[in-house]
Amino acid sequence: MKHKTFLWFVLPSSLAMLLFIFFPIVSVLIQSVHVDTEQVIKEVKNCGPFGCETITAVDQEATQALKRDNPLGRFAGLSTYFDRRHLALDEVRAAWGNASGAGDFFSQLLNLPFYKAMSFTLAYTFIVTPLVIIFGFIIAVAVNGAAKWVRGPLIFFSLLPMLVTPLVGSLIIFWMVDARGVIGAALQYVAGDPNLSVKASTPLTWVMLMVYGVWHSAPFAFIVYYAGLQSVNKDTLESAMIDGASRWEQIRYVIIPHLLPLTTFIALMQLMDNFRVFEPIVSFSAEAHATSLSWAIYNDLGGETRQLSSAAATSVLTILGICILLLPVLVRTWRDFNHK
Amino acid sequence: MLLRKITLAVTMALSANVAFASCGDITGKVSIVGNEFPAIQTVAKGAADCAGDAVTVTSNLTADHQKINLAGLQGDPAEYTTAIIANSSIIALMNDDVIRPLDDLIAAHGADIPKSNLITIDGKVMAVAFMANAQHLAYRKDVLAEIGVEPPTTYEELLAAAEMIREKGIMENPVGGAYKSGWNLAQEFVNMYIGHGGEFYKPGTAEVAINNAQGVATLEMMKALTGYMNPDFLTHDSNATNAEFEAGNTALMNMWGSRIGVLMDDEGAEEVVYSNIAVGGPMTVGGGTTPATTLWWDGWTVAKNTSDDNAKATFMAMKNGTSPGILNDDTMGEAVWMIEGYKPAPVNAGVFATIKAGAKPYPMLPYHGLLHTALGDNLADFLQGKESAEQALADTEAAYSTAAKEKGFLN
Numbered sequence: 001m002k003h004k005t006f007l008w009f010v011l012p013s014s015l016a017m018l019l020f021i022f023f024p025i026v027s028v029l030i031q032s033v034h035v036d037t038e039q040v041i042k043e044v045k046n047c048g049p050f051g052c053e054t055i056t057a058v059d060q061e062a063t064q065a066l067k068r069d070n071p072l073g074r075f076a077g078l079s080t081y082f083d084r085r086h087l088a089l090d091e092v093r094a095a096w097g098n099a100s101g102a103g104d105f106f107s108q109l110l111n112l113p114f115y116k117a118m119s120f121t122l123a124y125t126f127i128v129t130p131l132v133i134i135f136g137f138i139i140a141v142a143v144n145g146a147a148k149w150v151r152g153p154l155i156f157f158s159l160l161p162m163l164v165t166p167l168v169g170s171l172i173i174f175w176m177v178d179a180r181g182v183i184g185a186a187l188q189y190v191a192g193d194p195n196l197s198v199k200a201s202t203p204l205t206w207v208m209l210m211v212y213g214v215w216h217s218a219p220f221a222f223i224v225y226y227a228g229l230q231s232v233n234k235d236t237l238e239s240a241m242i243d244g245a246s247r248w249e250q251i252r253y254v255i256i257p258h259l260l261p262l263t264t265f266i267a268l269m270q271l272m273d274n275f276r277v278f279e280p281i282v283s284f285s286a287e288a289h290a291t292s293l294s295w296a297i298y299n300d301l302g303g304e305t306r307q308l309s310s311a312a313a314t315s316v317l318t319i320l321g322i323c324i325l326l327l328p329v330l331v332r333t334w335r336d337f338n339h340k
Numbered sequence: 341m342l343l344r345k346i347t348l349a350v351t352m353a354l355s356a357n358v359a360f361a362s363c364g365d366i367t368g369k370v371s372i373v374g375n376e377f378p379a380i381q382t383v384a385k386g387a388a389d390c391a392g393d394a395v396t397v398t399s400n401l402t403a404d405h406q407k408i409n410l411a412g413l414q415g416d417p418a419e420y421t422t423a424i425i426a427n428s429s430i431i432a433l434m435n436d437d438v439i440r441p442l443d444d445l446i447a448a449h450g451a452d453i454p455k456s457n458l459i460t461i462d463g464k465v466m467a468v469a470f471m472a473n474a475q476h477l478a479y480r481k482d483v484l485a486e487i488g489v490e491p492p493t494t495y496e497e498l499l500a501a502a503e504m505i506r507e508k509g510i511m512e513n514p515v516g517g518a519y520k521s522g523w524n525l526a527q528e529f530v531n532m533y534i535g536h537g538g539e540f541y542k543p544g545t546a547e548v549a550i551n552n553a554q555g556v557a558t559l560e561m562m563k564a565l566t567g568y569m570n571p572d573f574l575t576h577d578s579n580a581t582n583a584e585f586e587a588g589n590t591a592l593m594n595m596w597g598s599r600i601g602v603l604m605d606d607e608g609a610e611e612v613v614y615s616n617i618a619v620g621g622p623m624t625v626g627g628g629t630t631p632a633t634t635l636w637w638d639g640w641t642v643a644k645n646t647s648d649d650n651a652k653a654t655f656m657a658m659k660n661g662t663s664p665g666i667l668n669d670d671t672m673g674e675a676v677w678m679i680e681g682y683k684p685a686p687v688n689a690g691v692f693a694t695i696k697a698g699a700k701p702y703p704m705l706p707y708h709g710l711l712h713t714a715l716g717d718n719l720a721d722f723l724q725g726k727e728s729a730e731q732a733l734a735d736t737e738a739a740y741s742t743a744a745k746e747k748g749f750l751n
Contacts, residue, residue, distance in 0.1 A: 036748040039435075039706065043544060044462035048427070049469050049678055050635050050701045056544065057461060058706045060437045074748075084742045111727070111735065113717070179572060200571035202724070285575035288521035288720035299522075299717065304406060304432050304709030309746050 025319070032080055032312035034073040037066040073309075080313045085296075087317075088112045113296065114317075120206065120290040125274040125325070128213040132270055133263060135214060136221020141251065143222070144229045155226070162219035170212055170283040177208055205289040209280050217273065221266045228262045229255070264329060271325050276318065293318045363390035363660050364449065368650040370657045372399035373409045374424030377598060379471055379675035380638070383424065387661030395653050406432070413438040416645040421654040424640050427702050428709065430459070430467055435706050439466060439641040445655045453659065457678050459639055461704075469639035470662040471675040473598045474699060475531065476633060476690035477620035482612065483510055483591040491618070495535075495561055495625040495632065498592055502568040505591055515568035516585050516593030519723070520577040526715035527634075531594070532558040534700055535625040535632020546707045546749040548740045551733040557626055559722055559729040566723055574720055588613045594623070594633070597691035601673055604687055619686075621693030633694055634702040637678070707749045714739040 040062035046055045082089045091112055099105035109115045143154050161169060176183045177198045188196045198204040232255055240250050278294035281287060287295065293314055300311035372387060374380050384399040391397040400420070402408075406429055412419040413433060423433060433439045441464040446453065450468075459467040477498075479491055487505055492498040498515070505514040518524040533540070538554035541547060566573050570584060582599060584590050586609035595603075602608075603617050622631035640658045642651050664681040673685040676692065684692055714736045722732035744750040 035746045038751070039748040041546065041706070041749070042462075045460075046462075046704060047458070047460040048701065049456050049459075049472065049637050050695070053701075055704055056546070056706065058435050060434075064437060080746060083746075084738050111721075111731075113739070179570070195571065197571040199575050200573075285520060285577075287717075288574040288724065299713070302407065303713035304429055305435070305707075305713070305743075305747060306410070306432075307710075307743055307746060310743065 028312045028315050030072070031308055032316050033075065033077055035076045035080060035309050036073045037063070037070050038074070039063050040066070076309070080309050081317070084112065085310055086114050086313050088114060113291070114314075117291040117293050117296050121275060121277060121292045121321075123206065124210060124213060124277050124290075124292070125271060128210050128217065128274050129267060129270045131210075131214045132217045132221050133266055135218040136266065137225050137259070139218065139222040140225035140229055141255070143226060155223075158222055159219045161215050162217070166216060166279040167283050169216060170280045173208070173212055173215075174284050199285075202289040205284070205286050209277075209284060209286060209290060212280050212284070213274065213277065217270060220269070224262055224266055225259060228259045232258050264333065268326060268329050271329070272322055275322050275325060293321065362663065362665070363392075363395075363656045366390065366649075366653040366656050367394040368647065368653040369421065370395060370397040370650070370654045371420045372397075372401070372422050372424065372658075373405055373412055373420040374399070374401050374640075375405050375426075375638075376401040376403050378601075379598070379671075379677075380424055382666055382671045382674060383470065383640075383658075383661040385661070386663065386666040387657040390653070390657040390660050395657070397657055409433065410436060410438065413643050413645065417647065417650075418643040418645040421643045421646045421650050422640050422658055423643070424638060425467065426473075426636050426638050427459075427704050428636075428712075430639075430641065431704060431706055431709060433641065434461070434466065438644050440644040440651065441465060442468065442642060442655065445642070445652065449652070449656060450659060454678070454680070457639075459637070467639040467641045468658070468662070469637040469678055471638045471677050472691055472695065473596060473636040473638065473676065474622065474633055474691045474694040475527075475594050475596050476622045476694050478585070478593055478595045478600060478603065478690070479618055479620060480591040480613070480616050481618050482616040483514070486510060491620040492592070493621065493623060495532075495565070495623050498623060499564055499568070502592060506568065511589065511591055513568055513570045513589065514591045515565055516576075516581045516590035516595075517565060517569055517573060518576060518578045518581045518595075519562075519566065519569065519573040520580070521574045521720040522716040523712065524577050524716075525574070525719055525723075526712045528562060528594075529558060529715050529719060530702070530712070531633045532561055532625060534634060535623075535628055535630060536561075537628050537630060540703060540708070540711060541705070546705075546744055548711060548737050548744075550711075551730065551737055555733045556729045559719070559732065561625055562719075563723055574723065583608075585617075586613060597688060597694070598675060600687045600690060619690035619693075621690065621697050622699055629698075631694060631697045631699040633699050635695060635699050636702055638675075707744055707747070710743045710747065710749070711736075711740045714743065 040059040041056050042059040043054055044057045046053055081087055084091055092109065095105055095108035099108060110119055139158050143151060143158060146154055175181050178184050179188070179197045184198055187198065188194055198208055236254050237250060240254050245253065276294045277292045278298065281290055281292060281295045282298070297311045297314045300307040300314065370387060370390070372384050374384070380401055384401060388397045388399070409420065409423040409425070410432055413423060414436065418438070423439070425433065442450070443465050446458070446465055453468060457469045458465045459469055477491065483505060484491060484501065487501065487508060487510070489501045489504065492501055502514045505511050517528065519528060533550065533554060536554040536557050538550065538552070538558065540550060542549050570576065570589070576584070578596060578599060581593060581595065582603060585593060585603060588610065600619055604614060606614055622633040624630070625632045640662070642654050646654070662679060664679055667677065667679060667681055672683060673687055676684070676688045718736040718739055719732055721727045722729055741750060
């Protein structure tokens with residue numbers, strides 16, 4: 001393709017990306033280095049159906065005047081990034097100084113909201129992503145090996161978890177693992193503990209969220225692998241068979257190398273998706289046990305007083321986190337590309 | 341039969357006319373945003389009666405109203421001309437200066453609104469309240485009769501009763517509570533802390549001060565209560581708590597007055613459960629005299645960024661929506677209406693008892709929303725036994741101070 005043709009070809013999507021992705025990110029960046037102007041507080045008399053009392057309120061005239069002078073708020077530099085709700089530099093330094101040992105340091109660290117969210121986000125990402133790849137691959141090989149007439153229905157059922165809306169899917173599982181639900185009651189029976197509750201235990205909640213994540217995303221890996229399996233070179237497979245390769249050896253030496261580029265693609269997508277884990281935490285009401293960066297953004301914006309700067313800083317940190325996560329995969333792709 | 345139908349139709353048309361007449365001579369648009377429950381639907385319907393050739397009335401009632409009302413009022417002209425709010429959610433609208441003082445409109449058209457319904461802040465009327473709400477005791481008569489105990493009036497008595505119910509093997513976890521991590525959990529702390537006589541801030545400032553003896557006592561009492569709750573309590577909001585009660589799994593709980601009607605009707609529960617549900621007043625705690633609960637009002641406001649014609653139309657329509665005309669046999673039990681001609685039903689006895697017991701209103705402070713969020717995020721660790729009460733309170737204070745600095749309340 002000529003450079004000029006290529007340019008015209010990508011122009012519409014580049015423009016759209018500039019407008020709807022790049023500019024919003026820039027605005028978030030600007031928001032994150034500003035905080036609200038000072039609120040002028042005054043004491044006022046407040047009367048209502050339950051009597052009168054003296055309370056403090058925002059002095060609108062004075063505050064609006066300040067806001068008019070500084071429509072963006074006060075410039076705060078990186079202070080929002082370093083405050084207690086984000087990187088918490090002061091608190092981490094203090095914990096490093098007064099901790100009695102490594103264990104104590106980590107428990108102090110995990111008491112800070114950002115690191116608490118990070119611990120679950122990273123655990124979720126690094127446990128769910130490989131499991132999704134493994135399960136997706138196993139399902140794809142199994143479906144591909146099944147008789148032709150059952151493949152249609154099999155594919156449909158394997159895709160179901162992805163077709164169900166995440167919120168609905170997680171709510172169904174949430175009710176099933178309830179102490180009085182099918183899975184919850186079965187677990188109590190198996191464990192022999194009538195008081196066992198998945199929702200009340202932090203480790204079990206983590207397991208539940210991760211099982212949900214694998215259940216929801218495995219079909220994505222499956223369908224990509226299944227498509228890849230259709231293009232496996234039949235001649236190579238046949239010659240391997242003639243050479244006496246077992247079914248496992250065929251998979252190991254023919255199919256897996258063939259599917260490797262697809263694995264890179266799935267890993268990339270899944271790392272990005274899982275790092276932004278959000279819906280299951282809300283629909284499983286798991287806030288008490290597990291939080292994530294995306295949940296922190298939602299929580300900042302959902303209160304009666306919206307905390308835009310804090311949410312913006314967390315958003316920027318999320319983008320940075322994803323960039324760091326994807327770096328190894330991207331470097332690898334770049335090397336492969338240059339190699340060719 | 342036909343004649344009766346016709347008479348009925350004529351009377352309805354006439355009453356509709358009467359309603360229309362009370363809206364006065366208005367033009368423009370009325371656009372309502374508010375929470376969604378039966379009482380507010382009734383108000384929106386009453387306001388819609390003012391619709392005519394020159395006036396359009398639309399409403400957007402949703403449980404997520406707090407997420408959209410500020411944005412919907414900030415534009416110029418504003419998307420909504422009125423927001424139906426409560427004493428906590430009016431703060432966000434006041435902080436951003438998007439609702440207008442109603443004194444002029446009241447002087448011209450609102451002489452018949454009861455003075456006690458006017459929410460006056462710094463000498464200016466900012467909202468008109470139309471209903472009251474509060475959390476109070478709800479219990480099972482039959483279960484308390486079985487253990488031979490009077491309905492508790494303090495949380496200590498409630499704990500004793502819960503222990504007896506468990507000992508007798510009637511219920512394993514007899515106490516219900518909306519302790520879901522987040523807003524609900526923070527609300528229970530606010531209730532209990534007020535009951536212990538605690539002050540949230542250093543007087544006259546936005547500096548938080550909850551890490552004290554009352555704060556620790558509050559958390560200890562909450563933890564003692566959770567010992568008698570379903571182990572999943574950190575995932576139970578008001579809906580789930582009600583469901584547990586209707587399923588016959590709990591016998592004692594602190595519940596919103598606006599949700600008692602759903603409990604007492606014959607849907608969703610067996611007869612032995614719904615026919616035995618009764619309400620009591622609010623409970624005190626730790627020998628205090630202030631009930632461990634908060635009073636709430638729901639009211640309506642008028643947008644600042646809208647034309648004077650729209651504001652007048654909105655004022656008249658909302659006044660009509662909260663006038664004695666909306667009260668009938670169906671709507672009477674929907675809420676504790678602060679409207680003339682309202683006759684309390686048994687379901688509302690709890691809210692009345694709460695008002696009479698001298699409960700405090702939920703704090704109407706510009707920075708209290710930030711503390712509520714911080715409480716909701718930081719108390720669960722203590723209730724799960726992961727950290728001490730002092731640590732949980734210190735975390736809450738630190739989280740609040742960080743947020744308050746960002747919002748410009750603290751330096």
